[in-house]
Amino acid sequence: MSEIKKDFQFLQEAFYLAKKGEGLTSPNPLVGAVITKNNKVIAKGYHRRYGLAHAEVEAIKSAKEDLKGATLYINLEPCCHFGKTGPCVDEVIKSGIKRVVISTADPNPQVKGKSIKKMRRQGIKVDLGLAKKEALKLNEIFFKNMKAKKPFVVAKLAQSLDGKITSSTGISKWITSAESRQVAKTLRDKYDCVLIGANTLKKDNPKLNGLKKIPYKVVLSSELDFPKKAYILRNNLERLIIFTSQKQKIKPNKIPSKAKVFFLKEKNGYFSLDEILKSLYKLGIMSVFVEGGSKTLGYFFQKKKVDKVFFFIAPLVLGGRDAICSIGAKGFSSPGKSASIENIEVKHIGRDFLFTGYPKYR
């Protein structure tokens, strides 16, 4: 096998390890590390959870052999600053590792190539850029955070083939299959918060939990007219975040005491999504999983805030002029100005189709 093929293979293993931390490392990126000697893996590590060791340190510490002359494979440049842990780059240098293969430089302004320079100055051979595209995708949340200082926004919906989420008589259960709904729950595990509009809370009374974790739950509610039995108002209130209208300030009794509340200006029935995303980012929420409903998703698209989509599409024709469509609000003025979904992948989930892709705005 050629050297580049071997490098690629070891990087794939690092990616595989990195993914194990999905949903747990925020605001840190996903990182996996593989150390080889004579083309044999001698140590591995990954960033398991925010606050725990970084991937390269975990790998170095777990090695049972001398690392002199070893090669380190890692999807992201090691850090060179003190955060929750010390700078990893120094550990790499100390270890005796001779070559480092990195997919992408760290976009964090505190790092951004500094570690690479430092290692090179110490005589370590650094190869940068292999499997860069996959590495950018792996940490799409982190790269968006670093670049825009904003959360990564994901839109998820479950619609019929003809784009409906609720029948003309108001029935939405169930459009997609049990398998799809299960997959949708695993998606919640990947992101820091789940966001819904007031209508969805009233109509569906969702739990909004993942399979493995309880994400932050964000509700946009101008009127605070929550149903009394709303599940998310009775459980895990410390993870509830409410955005409401400034006019609600005079009615503090309407607000669950443990929840975080933001009072926002309203314009034509909408809050500023910039304000919402900024507030969430300040709370350390690096990714937002928007689950609906029609108006909320529509507004996120209209304001060009959606970075990624998960559309679960059931092979059903529901029909109905007055049925609720998946993406409402004002919408784009013409097909030419609409959001084009790029890099689409289509998967079968049970009888349904899952379209994944990235909106490009015009």
Add this chain to the structure above:
Amino acid sequence: MSEIKKDFQFLQEAFYLAKKGEGLTSPNPLVGAVITKNNKVIAKGYHRRYGLAHAEVEAIKSAKEDLKGATLYINLEPCCHFGKTGPCVDEVIKSGIKRVVISTADPNPQVKGKSIKKMRRQGIKVDLGLAKKEALKLNEIFFKNMKAKKPFVVAKLAQSLDGKITSSTGISKWITSAESRQVAKTLRDKYDCVLIGANTLKKDNPKLNGLKKIPYKVVLSSELDFPKKAYILRNNLERLIIFTSQKQKIKPNKIPSKAKVFFLKEKNGYFSLDEILKSLYKLGIMSVFVEGGSKTLGYFFQKKKVDKVFFFIAPLVLGGRDAICSIGAKGFSSPGKSASIENIEVKHIGRDFLFTGYPKYR
């Protein structure tokens, strides 16, 4: 190769030939015939066009060798009645062919196994049923016609991923790509007529032509409020069929003189689709390609009349509560009562997706 594999292969060739007549043989079925001797093809034929020779006769007549002991492969049982041409079964018997491999019996009550019996009585070995499923699909129009005495109804639409056909500001051009629109034209070549509602005529002024033929053009228009420049009212009027309200009988000047016109009762703004389909069938129209708009397609689904769908889906999010959805009218009352689309095939056409399938009603 096993005998059954060879039989299957020769039948595939018959299917391939049969398909060449697509859109041209109505009300007759598509039939292809392959004659072999010692496992070599010695003659071929297909039903090219209504009024021309049947497939088996074309094959028999084109053979340059003696057919004694030959095998005939054919997707449909030969006819045994006098129509535009004489009974094919007699030609087969006369030819000396010794074995006939047929995918399906002819559902036509005038035939229905009679030819098979007749051939067997004459000592011909008849093998029936190989590739039956494909043969039923090949002649799905004909089988529906024979079974229900009604036209086969196809729904075609071009929508955004979120189910919109027109933006909230009224713009529909273009949602799908030029490639998709071209493929849609080739579909018109397959069916006997294209049907639209009055709104689509007013809004889009479509030509409704295929690539190779000019199908019958059917318009449902309660008010006969046609735009003056409507293309289909100025060209090929002998192929125009209008369904309008009985109240229009008093205004004959509104109707293009060469067009066929049916005056129907209206109920809640809709004509009876049963009456429309019955009238078309009486005119010899065996298949109806419904192209919209939202209300018309919605009503065809609501009344459970659609037999097959072609959904062209562009990878766009158009959004908009007031955008026009692809399938309107009243719609189904719940997901559980909606039309489930079965046997879905998904194809890439340019950047778009083409979903083909068969509605199953609950």
